[in-house]
Amino acid sequence: MKHTAYKLFWAWEFEKEEKWLNEMSAKGFQLVAVGPFRYVFDDTIKGEYEYRLELLDNFPSSSKSVDYIRFLEETGVEHVGSMLRWAYFRKKASEGKFELYSDIDSKIKYYKRFILLFLGISPLMIVNVINSFIAYSNYKLSINLIFGLLSLAIAGLIARGIFEINQKIQQLKKEKLIRE
Amino acid sequence: MGDNRDNMVLTEAVYYILLSLWQPLHGYGIMQNVMALSEGRVNLAAGTLYGAINTMLEKGLIRSVESDESSRKKEYLITQYGKDAIRNELERLKELIKNGENIIGGLEE
Structure with a gap:
């Protein structure tokens, strides 16, 4: 079943937003789509995915971003959706820790x-x-x-x-x- | 360029990426190879790897190789400049180890 939530986060609160999405995942609600202040969740197994969001260098439709998102997808990352320059990614928790930046x-x-x-x-x-x-x-x-x-x-x-x-x-x- | 090359200290990520690219690999292949080489210690994040690959391409440490049409994945390979950088780094690391062992080895006696 799908659930829609409305919530406002400021741009610099992306870590808080990310934490919230992961808490939702732990409760069994997996983010499947995003819109303006809008989050759509689907019921699945608790903690199935780990979520990360990223402010992209360019708009998601630009060739650079397309190239980057494809690169991530090749490593087992799913692109859930984008809002302006923000991209929402997730990876199966069973595939290990999911980080975008490691150093x-x-x-x-x-x-x-x-x-x-x-x-x-x-x-x-x-x-x-x-x-x-x-x-x-x-x-x-x-x-x-x-x-x-x-x-x-x-x-x-x-x-x-x-x-x-x-x-x-x-x-x-x-x-x-x-x-x- | 010469001076720059001699003094270049590689990051752990760049060091392991270069070692991995002695054979042609795509992005995910590099991540897995680095993980295997370091016995699970170094888990390169995809965004970090993407940025590193682009910078290394710009600097000429690696180059992209043509892969067959069937696969859309880009593959990369180390260049001669990259090999030189690795050899310099290896010398530097040897010096670090030698000094470390000389001093700590002596203290433990």
Whole structure:
């Protein structure tokens, strides 16, 4: 039987999201499809799959991502679905531990993708905030104020995302000083 | 390039991938081979392997080989440059072992 759940995770909470998906798997609910804030689970054996999600370098339909996903599939990984640049993967737990990145270097490189993404969208948010407040001071329309505050809130969340991911990177860099 | 080559310290993953590619192998074959060589200790994650393969191709340590039409899987093989890098690494590792054994071996006496 299929079950649909709706849940919101921020971009930097991907580890929490992943943990949740694996907890669901342990309870016997295997993720089979994803949509905007939407997760579709199927009833199966408890803990049948281990789940990983990844922020891809490119959109899933790009040739680079297609090449990468095919490579993963050749190693026994299933591509459950994608949301924007996020891809959801799973592997049978019986085939051993499933990780996408196994050394510090590749983990750091992976986390840097987030920083680039966040930095990429932040100018847009800042421009939005400034434009909205200028418009509000000129026309006193509350829609401008609301839009401005909303953009400000998103800009704040992006800043927090950069901060959190950067902390992870710094932690890994410290580790890297003494081991591979 | 010469200096760079002499001082290159390989990561454990790259070292084992290069050793595996003395024969042509595809991605999954490399993972299994590394696992077997290290007796289950080194479990290369697929994303890490994918990134390593692309970087090693760029640097010319390995190259992709034409496989028959029936198989879509890409196979890779070590290059002469890759073989040189492995030999240098082996020398470096010998030095590490020699120094380690000299000092620790002496202390345990």
